[in-house]
Amino acid sequence: MSPSTLTVTDNRTNRTYTFPIEDGTVRAMDFRGIKTSEDDFGLMMYDPAFMNTASCRSDITYIDGDRGILEYRGYPIDQLAQRCTYLEISYLILFGELPTASELNHWVYEITHHTMLHETMKKFMEGFRYDAHPMSMMISSVAALATVYPHAHEVHDPANRLLQIKRLIAKMPSIAAMSYRHSLGFPYVYPDNDLSYTENFMNMLWRMVEPKYAANPVLARALEVLFILHMDHEQNCSTSTMRMVGSALTNPYLCVASAAAALAGPLHGGANEEVTRMLDEIGSIDNVPAYIRNVKDGCCKLMGFGHRVYKNFDPRAKLIKQIAEDVFGVTGRNPKLDIALELERIALQDDYFVSRKLYPNVDFYSGLIYQTIGFKPEMFTVLFTIPRTVGWLAQWQEMINDSEQKIARPRQIYTGPRSRLVVPLAEREQNSGTMNQPVAL
Ligand code: CMC
Numbered sequence: 001m002s003p004s005t006l007t008v009t010d011n012r013t014n015r016t017y018t019f020p021i022e023d024g025t026v027r028a029m030d031f032r033g034i035k036t037s038e039d040d041f042g043l044m045m046y047d048p049a050f051m052n053t054a055s056c057r058s059d060i061t062y063i064d065g066d067r068g069i070l071e072y073r074g075y076p077i078d079q080l081a082q083r084c085t086y087l088e089i090s091y092l093i094l095f096g097e098l099p100t101a102s103e104l105n106h107w108v109y110e111i112t113h114h115t116m117l118h119e120t121m122k123k124f125m126e127g128f129r130y131d132a133h134p135m136s137m138m139i140s141s142v143a144a145l146a147t148v149y150p151h152a153h154e155v156h157d158p159a160n161r162l163l164q165i166k167r168l169i170a171k172m173p174s175i176a177a178m179s180y181r182h183s184l185g186f187p188y189v190y191p192d193n194d195l196s197y198t199e200n201f202m203n204m205l206w207r208m209v210e211p212k213y214a215a216n217p218v219l220a221r222a223l224e225v226l227f228i229l230h231m232d233h234e235q236n237c238s239t240s241t242m243r244m245v246g247s248a249l250t251n252p253y254l255c256v257a258s259a260a261a262a263l264a265g266p267l268h269g270g271a272n273e274e275v276t277r278m279l280d281e282i283g284s285i286d287n288v289p290a291y292i293r294n295v296k297d298g299c300c301k302l303m304g305f306g307h308r309v310y311k312n313f314d315p316r317a318k319l320i321k322q323i324a325e326d327v328f329g330v331t332g333r334n335p336k337l338d339i340a341l342e343l344e345r346i347a348l349q350d351d352y353f354v355s356r357k358l359y360p361n362v363d364f365y366s367g368l369i370y371q372t373i374g375f376k377p378e379m380f381t382v383l384f385t386i387p388r389t390v391g392w393l394a395q396w397q398e399m400i401n402d403s404e405q406k407i408a409r410p411r412q413i414y415t416g417p418r419s420r421l422v423v424p425l426a427e428r429e430q431n432s433g434t435m436n437q438p439v440a441l
Contacts, residue, residue: 010043012036025054044411050235056243056402060093060394061234065309070316072232073097081228081319086197087111089228090169090390094397114170115191115200117178118148125182135264135381137179138172143257145171153251155400164252165393172386173197177204180379198224201386206374219373222327223383226366229316230384232391236308238262238269242392243399244408252396259392260385266303269388272367272380275304279336279343279368288342296352304364305347311357320365327369334372340365 001007006026007018019030032042047053062071070077073092080089084098091099091107099107124144128137145167146152152164178188181204189204192213199220203213233239242259246252263269278300282291295302307314328334344360347353367380375383399405 008034010034010036023057028053044413046413050240055235055240055408056399056405058234058395058398059096060391060398061232063234063309065307065311068310068313068315068318070233077229077315078319081225084228086224086227086387089231093232093390093394094165110166111170111197112191112193112200114167115174115193117171117174118145120148121145121175121178122188125178125188128179128182130183130185132179132183134176134179134183134378135260135270135385137182138175138382138385139257139260139264141175141179142168142172142260143254145175146251146253146257149253150251152253153249155246155249155252161252161397161400165397168252168256168389168393172389173201174204176379176382176386177201179382180205180375183376183378196220196224198227216330218326218330222323222369223373225323226320226369226383227387229319229362230366230387232388232394235395236268237265238388239392239395242396243405246396246399247405247408252393255396256389256392259388263385263388264381269363269381269384271303271361271363272370272384273377275340275363276336276367276371276377276380278303279339282339282343285338285342288339288346292343292346292350296350302343302347302353302358304361304367305353306356306358307361310359310361313359314361316362317360317364320362320369324365324369327372331372334368336368336371340368 001018002020004021005018006021007016009016013036015034017030017034019026028045031045034043035041045053060073062074063069072080072089073096075092075098080092084092087108088099088104090111091104121141121144124141125137128140149164149167151160154160174191181188189207191200192203193200195203195213195215199213199215202215202220202223207213235243238259241262242255245258246255250258266274278291282288292302294300324334324337328337344364347358353359366384367377370380370383371377
């Protein structure tokens with residue numbers, strides 16, 4: 001018997017089955033053949049929240065959560081962040097190799113020349129209330145782009161896909177900036193093709209009446225590195241959403257809107273906004289021990305702490321702490337930093353956090369930096385969305401090209417009643433499954 005196999009005995013039938021183990025994985029579909037009778041459906045795997053299910057093969061991002069390793073296409077994240085530009089790494093993530101100088105020039109030209117938004121987007125934007133959340137505006141606006149590019153649904157055409165990929169990477173900062181200016185009531189700023197990706201984003205956010213926007217180079221580089229750290233993170237909630245919606249061959253603008261909606265949640269990309277609110281609520285270093293006690297009592301979570309995959313440290317959080325020093329050198333120190341450092345210090349010594357392997361994640365310090373650069377907390381997740389779009393699109397492209405993939409369709413264990421008779425309306429009595437006494441959902 002090959003050592004790379006798994007043998008299981010079904011004690012219901014005393015039958016034994018042997019399955020191949022490949023890449024440390026057994027195929028869930030092999031278990032379907034384990035039956036008690038001919039008409040038995042076969043065994044399924046039950047895995048709520050996909051805690052132990054690989055849904056795809058991927059060449060894009062490698063994470064070793066126990067050792068705190070993150071690599072894009074095999075390159076360690078710290079090297080990429082120190083040595084490369086954002087668009088260079090977007091090329092790497094999408095095409096698998098770092099570009100040559102001429103490939104990079106061409107790529108930068110292409111992205112730069114797709115940053116303009118169709119004028120109709122202004123009208124969509126103007127429809128939002130003055131206090132609309134920028135993340136909701138961004139999600140709706142990127143979905144609205146599907147109306148501008150209806151041919152984008154031809155997802156089996158590689159040239160068409162590449163065109164939409166360029167448009168999305170180029171236009172996400174333009175939409176983000178528009179949503180920010182809308183919330184301030186400021187006129188929208190058009191892109192400036194002379195500037196780098198992040199400088200141009202800053203230009204669209206902050207240019208007022210000056211003829212040419214000049215970004216502070218330290219802040220522009222800090223933003224660029226933050227973008228690099230957020231570009232991809234394998235099969236997280238939003239990326240899985242991108243793949244799942246994309247598996248129905250949906251227009252990529254709608255896929256990105258769906259993925260961004262998943263990212264908006266406070267347990268995912270929305271956590272950076274929540275960290276800032278939490279630090280405001282704590283208010284001063286003196287209140288940190290009491291707040292930690294509340295967390296341990298289960299009253300709330302320590303936002304920006306914990307990760308499904310990283311159980312040692314989040315390598316992005318380490319790099320972000322360094323960026324904070326650079327930014328605070330220009331802007332002055334964010335007064336909330338001291339509260340954050342004290343939270344981290346106490347939590348890292350406390351058995352509750354140590355035993356659960358809870359460490360600061362990417363969101364713990366990023367919000368503080370964004371705030372110091374000049375962003376409102378509502379913009380933080382929008383800032384996460386811009387670079388993560390690259391990862392989503394690379395994963396989408398990989399999914400489309402993967403002959404093993406089809407429309408995603410998990411199974412369920414049905415636990416409800418069966419084959420009931422419909423009682424006529426006039427004869428029905430109140431029961432426990434009504435709106436007044438809702439069943440537990
Ligand atoms: N504060 C306090 N306790 C926590 C925290 C936290 N931030 N995170 C997890 N725990 C506890 C949790 O209550 C559980 O305890 P017990 O075993 O006693 O029930 C234990 O740690 C294991 O947690 P879990 O909920 O099973 O872990 P998970 O892998 O399902 O959740 C997480 C991962 C990131 C959703 C969670 O750690 C969390 O909610 N963190 C706060 C939100 C946050 O910072 N999210 C950003 C994640 S990184 C960026 C991104 O990928 O979007």
